[in-house]
Amino acid sequence: MDESKRTALVLGATGGVGGAVARALLAHGWAVRGMARDPGKAAAAARNLANGIEWVKGDAMVQDDVVHAAHGTDVIVHGVNPPGYRDWNKLVLPMIDNTIAAARQAGGARIVLPGTIYNFDPAATPVLHENSPQEPRSRKGAIRKELEARLERAARAGEAPALILRAGDFFGPHVRASWFAQAMVAPGKPVKRLTVLNRGVGHSWAYLPDLAETFARLLSAPDLLRTFERVQFEGMWDPDGHRMPEAIAAAVGRPRLLERAFPWWLMQIAAPLGGFPREAVDILPFWRHPVKLDNSRLVALLDAEPRTLLAEALRATLQGMGCLPGAGTAMRRLAA
Structure with missing residues (x-):
């Protein structure tokens, strides 16, 4: 590990969000450390995506494992x-x-911490601000609220500063655990139809490479950040559930796609199981319910939110998922 560089430990570096943040930090000149139960397997999996990570077991x-892995780091x-x-x-x-x-x-x-919108009551907060009241109505939301509260208490007590960057649902070339990849589009297959989740309802989407770039830019300017910082990523706002399906159709060169x-x-029937x-x-x-994220604090810190054109972002996403012509060969090469 280069001791002249700022160092980040990325927990979850083999996953979609952690891997994207690791790549962005490497691109910004950081030394990046990843922790995995099987470092050799993790290094092989990340070889073509985030080469340069130092892996520890x-x-x-x-x-004790996390404490050991975090020794000498500036960021976790x-x-x-x-x-x-x-x-x-x-x-x-x-x-x-x-x-x-x-x-x-x-x-x-x-x-x-990559934050989510689950901490809130979507029926009561159509626009989320950094200090909107967290009144979750779900089990996951209640846990997320407590998770953020523990970070805030630690930061206020002087134990460790914290940055929470909140965003909507992810999509991107290497994101597998997402509503985009697991529901809307079938990975590895040409896009012939879409599964629509929210027709008629606004929804916030986050292109993961842009979100990761935002993390890297914020962390590269630590003097601008408060001890406990909540920042929100606006991303791509689909006002009525039509914009994303129409953009996907355009990305695959079709006027529209069959929808279900x-x-x-x-x-709801199967939920009790x-x-x-x-x-x-x-x-x-x-x-x-529509939930839009206000990014005023982010813009105040960075002047502008990193933003890839939607058409370009979707083409890269679908290519990475193996959903465009020639993508299968690229996917096999990536996995080699």
């Missing part, structure tokens, strides 16, 4: 989630406690 659920990016989101309600808070402990023992490394509605009714249906129903209100 560890588990985010083991505090908390981009980790339980595998397959299993036992989310049991594991998320212990994980953030481990990160707080590691940041404290690293001498006050800044903790960075997502089977929310089936999720747990698993994905229960998780889907838990956040259903966010597809039934």
Whole structure:
């Protein structure tokens, strides 16, 4: 690790958000460390996407592992989630406690959290501001609220500064765990039809490379940040559920695509059995009510939000998902 560079530990560097932030930090000249239960496997998986990460062995659920991995770092990016989101309600808070402990023992490394909109009541907050009241109506939202509260308490107590960058639903070339990739479009197949989640309702989308670039720019200007900083990423606002489907159709060169509605009714029937249906129903209100993110604080810090043209962003996303002509070859080469 180059000691002349600022150093970030990225927890979840093998995932979509963590991997994107790791790539952005590397591009900005940071030294980046990743932690994985199998460092060799993680390094091989990231070889073509984020070459240059120093991998160390560890588990985010083991505090000593996180403390060891965070030694000598300036920033800890908390981009980790339980595998397959299993036992989310049991594991998320212990994980953030481990990160707080590691940041404290690293001498006050800044903790960075990719925030979500689940902390809020979507029926009551059509526009989210950095200080909008957090009144969640879902299990996941209540946990997210407590997660952020623990970061704020640690920052106010002088243990470790924190940055929360909140955004809407992700899409991007290497994002697999997302509503875009798991519901709207089928990865690895030409796009012939779409599953529509929110016809007639506004929705916020975040192109992950732009969000990751925002993280990197904010972290590269630490003197501008408050001890506890909440910033919001506006991203792409679809005012009525039509803009995203129309843009996807344009990206694949078709005037429009066949559409079908997502089977929310089936999720509601199956929700008592747990698993994905229960998780889907838990956040259903966010597809039934518009929630737009106000990015005033972000613009005050950076002058402008990084923004890729939607057509370009969608072409890159679909290419990376193997949904455009010739993408299959590219996907095989990427995995080699």
